[in-house]
Amino acid sequence: MRSPLVLTGGPAVGKSTTARLLALATARAAVVDVDDVRQLIVAGGAAPWQGPDGLAQQRLGVENACSLASSFHAAGFDVILADVLTPVTLELYRQRLLGCLIVRLHVSHQEARRRAATRTVYLTDAEFTQLHDQDRDAPPPADYDLDITNLTIEEQVAAVTALWRNTS
Numbered sequence: 218m219r220s221p222l223v224l225t226g227g228p229a230v231g232k233s234t235t236a237r238l239l240a241l242a243t244a245r246a247a248v249v250d251v252d253d254v255r256q257l258i259v260a261g262g263a264a265p266w267q268g269p270d271g272l273a274q275q276r277l278g279v280e281n282a283c284s285l286a287s288s289f290h291a292a293g294f295d296v297i298l299a300d301v302l303t304p305v306t307l308e309l310y311r312q313r314l315l316g317c318l319i320v321r322l323h324v325s326h327q328e329a330r331r332r333a334a335t336r337t338v339y340l341t342d343a344e345f346t347q348l349h350d351q352d353r354d355a356p357p358p359a360d361y362d363l364d365i366t367n368l369t370i371e372e373q374v375a376a377v378t379a380l381w382r383n384t385s
Contacts, residue, residue: 219295221286221314222381225302225359226322227351229329231373232299235322238374239297239381247289251282251300265303272305279306283313307357320377321359324366 222239224232233250240246255262255278263271279300286296300306302319310317356362361380365373 218290218293219318219381221290221296221298221317222377223298223300223302223310223314223317223319224322224377225300225307225319225357226324227301227329230322230324231365231370232301232322234370235374235377236297236299238370239377240295242374242378243295245293246295246297247286249282249285249289249296249298251278251298254278254282254285257281275303275306276309279309280313283310286314302357302359303351304355304357307359318361318381319357319359320361320363320380321356322363322365322373322377323356324364328366 222236224236226232233248233252236248236250240248255274258274263274265271265275282298282300286298289296298310298314302310302321307319310319363373363376363380365376368376
């Protein structure tokens with residue numbers, strides 16, 4: 218069994234798609250999309266940029282995602298998490314998922330916009346730009362940083378698989 222894998226990067230880089238395709242190519246794997254965990258709050262939810270409550274909920278989402286990941290891992294599943302990390306949340310992952318491998322995926326802003334146009338919109342244009350710029354200008358220190366702007370999804374998955382292959 219490999220170490221838990223955390224995929225990070227700005228909006229629309231392909232974290233969730235890559236996570237699912239990696240899992241499908243693995244004998245026993247679980248995907249924890251941290252956005253889905255945060256969506257469990259159906260009343261009173263706040264985004265991280267909406268003040269102290271939003272930051273607290275961001276932390277709660279990471280803690281719950283790590284609990285899920287740890288349970289799956291303990292049951293013998295490889296685990297892949299997808300989340301937009303900040304320096305604070307990166308430290309939470311490092312503390313809660315000891316030995317996790319963190320891979321940052323990044324694309325050009327133009328490519329991210331193109332990809333975002335093909336899916337359901339959850340962020341305003343301003344939020345999308347803020348998150349993408351934050352990831353570009355102050356990315357958390359990941360174990361690996363992959364520019365996937367010119368890669369097909371198959372090449373993207375292969376590149377992440379090569380990095381994850383030798384972890385335990």
